[in-house]
Amino acid sequence: MKRMFCATLYRMWKSTGARVAFFITYIAAILYFVLARMVGTGRIEAAQAGSVSGLGDAMVIWLCGSLIIGILVGSDFENKTIHGVIGFGRKKIIGNYVAVFAVLVLMLVLPYTIGSLVCILAGVDMSGAEQTAISIYMGNVLGYTDDIALGKLVLSYLSYSTVYVGQLSICIPVAVKLKKPVAVTAFGFFFGMLSALLSTLASKVEILDNIYRLTPYNYNMEQLGLNGSYSDMLLAMMVSIAFVGLMGLLAWALFRRAEIK
Amino acid sequence: MAEAIINLRNVTKRYGGCTAVKECSLTLERGKIYGLVGKNGAGKTTIMRMITGLSLPDSGQIELFGKAEIGTLIEAPSLNGSMTAKENLKFYRMLSDKNGCYETDEELLALVGLSDIKRKRVKDYSLGMRQRLGIAVALLTKPEFVMLDEPVNGLDPIGVVEIRKLVKRLAEEEGMTFLISSHNLPELYQTATDYIIIDKGMVKKEISQEELEKEQHESLEEYFLSVIGEQ
Numbered sequence: 001m002k003r004m005f006c007a008t009l010y011r012m013w014k015s016t017g018a019r020v021a022f023f024i025t026y027i028a029a030i031l032y033f034v035l036a037r038m039v040g041t042g043r044i045e046a047a048q049a050g051s052v053s054g055l056g057d058a059m060v061i062w063l064c065g066s067l068i069i070g071i072l073v074g075s076d077f078e079n080k081t082i083h084g085v086i087g088f089g090r091k092k093i094i095g096n097y098v099a100v101f102a103v104l105v106l107m108l109v110l111p112y113t114i115g116s117l118v119c120i121l122a123g124v125d126m127s128g129a130e131q132t133a134i135s136i137y138m139g140n141v142l143g144y145t146d147d148i149a150l151g152k153l154v155l156s157y158l159s160y161s162t163v164y165v166g167q168l169s170i171c172i173p174v175a176v177k178l179k180k181p182v183a184v185t186a187f188g189f190f191f192g193m194l195s196a197l198l199s200t201l202a203s204k205v206e207i208l209d210n211i212y213r214l215t216p217y218n219y220n221m222e223q224l225g226l227n228g229s230y231s232d233m234l235l236a237m238m239v240s241i242a243f244v245g246l247m248g249l250l251a252w253a254l255f256r257r258a259e260i261k
Numbered sequence: 262m263a264e265a266i267i268n269l270r271n272v273t274k275r276y277g278g279c280t281a282v283k284e285c286s287l288t289l290e291r292g293k294i295y296g297l298v299g300k301n302g303a304g305k306t307t308i309m310r311m312i313t314g315l316s317l318p319d320s321g322q323i324e325l326f327g328k329a330e331i332g333t334l335i336e337a338p339s340l341n342g343s344m345t346a347k348e349n350l351k352f353y354r355m356l357s358d359k360n361g362c363y364e365t366d367e368e369l370l371a372l373v374g375l376s377d378i379k380r381k382r383v384k385d386y387s388l389g390m391r392q393r394l395g396i397a398v399a400l401l402t403k404p405e406f407v408m409l410d411e412p413v414n415g416l417d418p419i420g421v422v423e424i425r426k427l428v429k430r431l432a433e434e435e436g437m438t439f440l441i442s443s444h445n446l447p448e449l450y451q452t453a454t455d456y457i458i459i460d461k462g463m464v465k466k467e468i469s470q471e472e473l474e475k476e477q478h479e480s481l482e483e484y485f486l487s488v489i490g491e492q
């Protein structure tokens with residue numbers, strides 16, 4: 001499986017679509033922090049803050065993350081390179097998709113993590129940028145004080161990155177079923193926007209709320225940011241990893257006897 | 262009887278109410294070149310897909326002896342269009358156990374007549390060039406068993422002859438077993454050592470080249486039509 005993992009990463013590295021997704025994310029992250037600072041200092045009007053938020057991780061990671069998953073799985077079927085890996089067995093193929101997807105999403109959130117850390121370490125004053133802050137990464141910059149333990153800061157980033165992996169993992173079985181990158185991107189982006197609304201609706205119905213608590217869509221800035229507790233962050237990571245496993249199982253159930261064209 | 266490399270036993274595959282392959286039993290031996298002959302929809306590609314695992318049989322067993330490596334070119338070459346030939350080969354090398362691969366890409370690409378286009382992206386290739394690269398990918402790991410579905414599709418006459426000579430040489434010198442599905446029966450007649458005739462999902466006849474030559478038929482096409490009862 002290690003060979004398949006490395007070969008798949010190589011395939012993704014060579015994919016034009018994947019490169020575009022990473023390029024967009026990295027540029028968006030840089031622009032997000034720069035423009036957020038400009039909102040904070042008044043160089044960009046507050047009315048424009050919503051546009052800057054669009055460059056934040058909440059929007060960009062869902063868009064580019066679902067595109068990455070769509071390319072990861074879809075191009076294997078479109079190019080028929082799945083024929084080259086079928087000898088590994090269907091279970092290992094799905095396991096490989098899950099492992100590669102996790103690595104790629106972690107790489108995707110990296111610029112926001114780095115941007116946030118740079119702002120903290122350089123002491124950049126982001127006050128006034130709250131209007132753009134629907135993001136743990138900006139939330140950490142705004143909420144950081146010198147008495148915050150380094151361990152808590154690191155755990156906050158780790159937990160949120162893991163939660164993103166968990167949240168996006170719903171695209172894996174969708175990608176295995178649809179096999180079309182565009183369709184997976186559309187689904188992923190739509191679901192990303194919907195998940196926040198679902199959280200609000202679920203909180204009004206006890207049974208739904210209990211179910212929702214078992215998913216990575218339940219977590220928010222208060223729980224995973226610097227004001228959250230260590231236990232909340234660790235629980236979020238465990239729930240997310242378990243959810244990724246569940247999505248992997250669902251993908252395998254869809255794939256195990258499917259015809260491969 | 263030569264050593265068997267693959268054995269199909271009563272393999273059946275259905276798609277809805279249609280039986281694509283019905284109780285197919287075959288034993289393929291090392292070092293032979295099998296021509297798989299049948300009309301469109303006879304079940305040739307379905308058999309190949311079941312051997313590779315792309316399609317799962319509804320009943321029956323498929324046994325591959327000695328953990329033999331399989332190289333395939335089924336329906337269309339499995340190539341990444343945004344990569345060059347060398348990059349595609351690198352991808353497949355990364356997937357395989359390195360022992361037993363051709364030493365260099367140049368050696369492999371020269372075998373299939375693609376020495377001059379290493380830097381061009383596959384999406385810019387002609388059909389024939391893609392086919393040649395697909396054959397190179399199938400042969401990359403020096404597999405013991407190779408399945409080729411319409412391998413000369415899109416090839417120029419020189420390419421057809423080159424691939425024929427390559428297949429025969431690999432079967433003789435390396436002991437590779439080939440299963441070739443083709444509608445180009447005159448070309449298949451010059452390549453194969455044995456023939457498997459399939460009709461309506463069932464194996465109608467297995468015959469060697471020597472036995473075929475003793476039959477009172479002018480060509481493989483005539484023999485095929487007589488076997489399936491359409492002459």
